[in-house]
Amino acid sequence: NVNNSSHFIKYIVQEDLDKGAYEHVVTRFPPEPNGYLHIGHAKSIVLNFELADAFNGKTNLRFDDTNPLKEDQEFVDAIKQDIQWLGYEWDGLFYASNYFEEMYERAVLLIKKGLAYVEDLTQEEIRQYRGTLTEPGKESESRSRSVDENLALFEKMRKGEFANGEKVLRAKIDMSSPNINLRDPVIYRISHTEHHNTGDKWCIYPMYSYAHPLEDAIEGVTHSICTLEFEDQRPLYDWVVAHTEIEGTPKQIEFARLNLTNTVMSKRKLKQLVDEGYVDGWDDPRMPTLSGLRRRGFTADSIKTFCREIGVSKADNLVDVRMLEHFVREDLKLQSPRTMSVLKPLKVVITNYPEGEVEWLDAEVNPENETMGTRQIPFSREIYIEQSDFMENPPKKYFRLFPGNEVRLKHAYFIKCEEVIKDEEGNVIELRCTYDPETKSGSGFTGRKVKGTLHWVEATHAKEAEFRLYNSLIDDEKSGDDFLDAVNPESLDVVHGYVEPNMADVKGNDKFQFFRHGYFNVDPKDSHEDKLVFNRIVELKSSFKL
Ligand code: ATP
Ligand code: MG
Ligand code: MG
Numbered sequence: 430n431v432n433n434s435s436h437f438i439k440y441i442v443q444e445d446l447d448k449g450a451y452e453h454v455v456t457r458f459p460p461e462p463n464g465y466l467h468i469g470h471a472k473s474i475v476l477n478f479e480l481a482d483a484f485n486g487k488t489n490l491r492f493d494d495t496n497p498l499k500e501d502q503e504f505v506d507a508i509k510q511d512i513q514w515l516g517y518e519w520d521g522l523f524y525a526s527n528y529f530e531e532m533y534e535r536a537v538l539l540i541k542k543g544l545a546y547v548e549d550l551t552q553e554e555i556r557q558y559r560g561t562l563t564e565p566g567k568e569s570e571s572r573s574r575s576v577d578e579n580l581a582l583f584e585k586m587r588k589g590e591f592a593n594g595e596k597v598l599r600a601k602i603d604m605s606s607p608n609i610n611l612r613d614p615v616i617y618r619i620s621h622t623e624h625h626n627t628g629d630k631w632c633i634y635p636m637y638s639y640a641h642p643l644e645d646a647i648e649g650v651t652h653s654i655c656t657l658e659f660e661d662q663r664p665l666y667d668w669v670v671a672h673t674e675i676e677g678t679p680k681q682i683e684f685a686r687l688n689l690t691n692t693v694m695s696k697r698k699l700k701q702l703v704d705e706g707y708v709d710g711w712d713d714p715r716m717p718t719l720s721g722l723r724r725r726g727f728t729a730d731s732i733k734t735f736c737r738e739i740g741v742s743k744a745d746n747l748v749d750v751r752m753l754e755h756f757v758r759e760d761l762k763l764q765s766p767r768t769m770s771v772l773k774p775l776k777v778v779i780t781n782y783p784e785g786e787v788e789w790l791d792a793e794v795n796p797e798n799e800t801m802g803t804r805q806i807p808f809s810r811e812i813y814i815e816q817s818d819f820m821e822n823p824p825k826k827y828f829r830l831f832p833g834n835e836v837r838l839k840h841a842y843f844i845k846c847e848e849v850i851k852d853e854e855g856n857v858i859e860l861r862c863t864y865d866p867e868t869k870s871g872s873g874f875t876g877r878k879v880k881g882t883l884h885w886v887e888a889t890h891a892k893e894a895e896f897r898l899y900n901s902l903i904d905d906e907k908s909g910d911d912f913l914d915a916v917n918p919e920s921l922d923v924v925h926g927y928v929e930p931n932m933a934d935v936k937g938n939d940k941f942q943f944f945r946h947g948y949f950n951v952d953p954k955d956s957h958e959d960k961l962v963f964n965r966i967v968e969l970k971s972s973f974k975l
Contacts, residue, residue, distance in 0.1 A: 436741035438480060438682055442652055445680070446484065451651045454486030458512070458519070459644070462492050462625075463499035464696030465711040465718040466511045468732065468753070472687040475736035477654055478517045489648055490519035494526045495640045497624035505625075507711070511719040515729045525644045526626040532635045532643055533587065535673040536598060536617060540579045544672055545616065546571055547582040548599045555597075558604075559612050565605035566612040572601065586619055589632045593619050600639070602668060610665050614638060638662050642669040645679035653679045656686040657745065687739065688747045691901040692717045693912055707916055708902065712954075714964045715902040715920050725899070726940055726950025726966035731757035750901075754967045761940055761948050761966070763798045769806070769839065769884040770928045770943040770963070772896050774813035776859045776888065779844060782810040787889070790870070792840040795942075806929055808841050811888035813927050818883045819860060821849060828880035830860065836881040839944060843868040843879055884944040891927035894961040897952070898922040928961065935961065945969070 445451050456477040460470065481488040490512060494500050512519065539545035548571045550558065560566035574582075586596055598617035606612055616639035621632045635643075645653045653666075660683045670678060693699065694717060702708050702716070711718050714725035722732065735756045739748050787809045794801035814830065823831040830836050835845040848861035868874045904917045932941075937953030947968040956962035 437743070438476070438652070438654065438684065438741055439483065441682060442480065442484060445651070453651070454481050454484040455489070455649050455651045456481045456486065456654060457489040457491050457523075457645065457648065457650050459491045459493045459525075459641070460508050461496065461499075462494055462501060462504040462508060463496070464504060464700055465507050465720055467694050467696070467699065467719065468689065468692075468717045468722065469687045469694045471515065471719060471732050472736045472739070473654070473656075474512060474515060474517060475733055476684070476741060479737075480652070480654070486651075487520040488517070489521040489523055489650070491521075491523040491525060491644060491648065493637075493641070493644070494524055494624075494626060495529075495635055495637065497620060497622040497634060500625050502625055507720060511723075514719065514723060515733060521648065523644075523648055524626055525640060526624060528640075528644060528647055529627060529631055529635070531647065532640060533633075535643060535675065536635075536639075537580065537583065538674065539600065539616075539672060540583060540598075541576060542672065543576060544601050545598055546574050546579050546601055547586065548572075548597050548613075548615070549595075552594060552597075555599075555615065559609060560604070562609070566609075568604050571599075572604075572613070583617075586617070586633050587631075589621065591619055593621055595619060598633075600665075600668070602665075608661060608664055610638070610662050611668070614665060638665050639669055642666045642679065642681075643673065643675060646670055646675040646677040649677055650679045653681045655681060655683055657683045657743070658686075659683055683743070684741050685743060685745050687736075688745070689717065689750045689753070690747060691750050691903050691905050693903050698912055701913070702902075702916075705913075707913075714897065714952075715899055723938075724950070724953060725964050726938070726948065727753070727757050728760050728940075731760040734760070751971050754971060758948065758967055758969075758971075761942065763795065765940045765942050765948060766794045766801060766804075767796070767942045767944060768804075768929050768932065769886055770894065770896070770946060770949075771813045771815055771884070771886050771891075771926045772898075772924050772946060773816040774886075774926045775816045775819055775857065777812050777814055777844070777885070778859060778861050779810050779812070779864045780847070780861050781863045784810055786810070787887070790840050804929075804931055806840060806931070807887040807890045809887050809889060812838070812885045813888055813891065814838075814860075814883055814885045816857075818881075819846070819857065821857065829883060830862075830881070834881075835879050836883050837868070837870075837879050838885050839882050840870050841885070842866065842870070886927045886929055888927075890930040892930055892933055892961055894926060894928045894932070894963060896924050896926060896949070896963050896965065898924065898965045928963075932961065933958070940966070942969075 458477045478488045558567045597615045599613045600616050602611045604612050617633050623629050663681050666681045712720035712724045735753045787807050789805040791803045792806050818829045820831050830846050832846050835843050842864040844862040844864045850859040852858050900920045902920045903915050907915045935951045939951045948966040949963040952962040952964050
């Protein structure tokens with residue numbers, strides 16, 4: 430069991446503190462409110478909050494809401510809820526859009542210093558002028574505009590006198606820099622779009638690479654952790670901090686993003702799955718969103734443990750999704766009650782059991798955790814077993830029920846199959862069995878042995894239930910041009926069966942281990958007293974080894 434609680438970013442921070450570069454540590458988690466958080470975001474949340482915590486520092490939640498187009502209050506609310514569910518408390522709660530005025534002022538300052546200019550070229554022309562890795566970029570005519578002209582034009586941009594795309598503001602850095610990001614990057618664009626926070630106050634919006642360093646500096650962030658794609662942007666990040674004369678010197682540090690097998694993680698793709706009806710919503714239990722994982726039944730602790738154990742590195746990697754499943758099993762093993770459920774029922778009548786009689790048997794709630802005590806389960810003449818626990822013509826080494834064979838019913842008695850009842854089409858619809866009262870569980874009976882132990886539910890007291898069984902939503906084996914080609918059409922299997930009567934008063938998100946079937950969560954949305962719905966979190970066993 431590797432403990433990755435120490436990682437390279439911690440060493441960097443420690444060094445910074447040791448040499449006095451910073452007095453305290455401030456990190457931030459900066460989601461764009463354009464979708465729900467996913468397990469990849471959890472990695473960043475755990476990293477930022479726990480890094481600051483290790484140094485008695487602070488972590489802010491900042492909504493990086495500088496793009497008016499795709500952002501929404503629904504996402505803001507969901508993001509807050511998910512972070513709190515994971516168990517973290519942010520220090521400051523900030524909106525990047527509250528800094529638009531200051532960002533504008535700093536852009537004006539850049540213009541005055543001759544470090545920014547208004548560009549007339551179209552987006553496509555700018556791209557052509559930018560050059561390539563082997564060819565330097567070309568300076569446009571706008572680059573030589575006077576400071577006064579730039580100031581006047583930038584003000585007109587702000588006042589809404591130009592259409593979308595007609596002008597942009599560019600930083601004046603170096604059109605022949607080997608780092609293409611420094612070839613006069615665009616720092617403001619025009620977008621006549623209402624913003625969820627600032628309404629129609631602005632029609633120019635700062636670009637991410639200009640806005641982000643300013644946001645960090647304004648909030649006193651010391652270590653700004655982002656994913657590897659931004660490595661090439663770090664010189665621009667530092668340029669903005671230096672030349673806008675903003676107070677504070679945040680430091681950008683990059684780490685490898687989380688990729689998981691059989692999982693898509695970009696918000697754009699997840700949104701497509703929602704919008705095109707492949708799933709029931711952002712919180713569909715098949716989604717890798719935190720709200721989906723929560724509804725499926727994953728615990729916050731299992732997700733955090735997973736994020737800590739996969740570690741923090743600079744190298745891109747692909748993590749097996751079964752590792753996440755491993756941690757939820759570990760977390761639930763000792764704390765979730767064990768109970769019996771029949772997913773695909775087959776009626777069994779015990780012909781030598783007195784009619785109308787019911788006895789209540791003692792059953793341990795969790796054999797691995799005795800403190801959870803015992804429960805009472807009814808037994809009578811009619812029970813349900815699993816269809817797959819009976820075969821009329823079994824192969825060798827089949828130890829479950831077949832004509833003439835005897836098995837143990839968990840917590841109850843031995844039963845023996847005497848007769849098979851079929852419908853007109855020849856389907857098995859009922860079994861007639863006999864039981865042996867001497868074999869009662871816990872009685873110490875040693876007269877003879879059986880090889881199979883079956884789970885079951887007493888028929889007259891059982892509660893009906895719906896079970897939702899999941900497979901991967903995305904199948905890595907099925908690649909195509911479009912990620913939608915890899916969507917698994919059999920990701921959900923809904924079956925109807927029975928649970929023990931003591932399950933009548935379960936609450937949303939209660940978790941159980943169903944004997945032989947795995948861990949299940951009470952669906953917090955669709956399950957109610959008259960219709961119990963259980964989501965399978967994971968099966969009991971996996972071939973996966975840590
Ligand atoms: P996506 O591409 O999935 O939409 P994003 O990076 O655009 O993600 P943001 O809302 O901008 O989403 O991300 C907030 C924070 O979460 C950022 O600091 C980002 O680096 C981090 N993050 C996003 N995806 C991952 C991931 N897969 N692994 C680790 N960190 C991630
Ligand atoms: Mg984004
Ligand atoms: Mg992205």
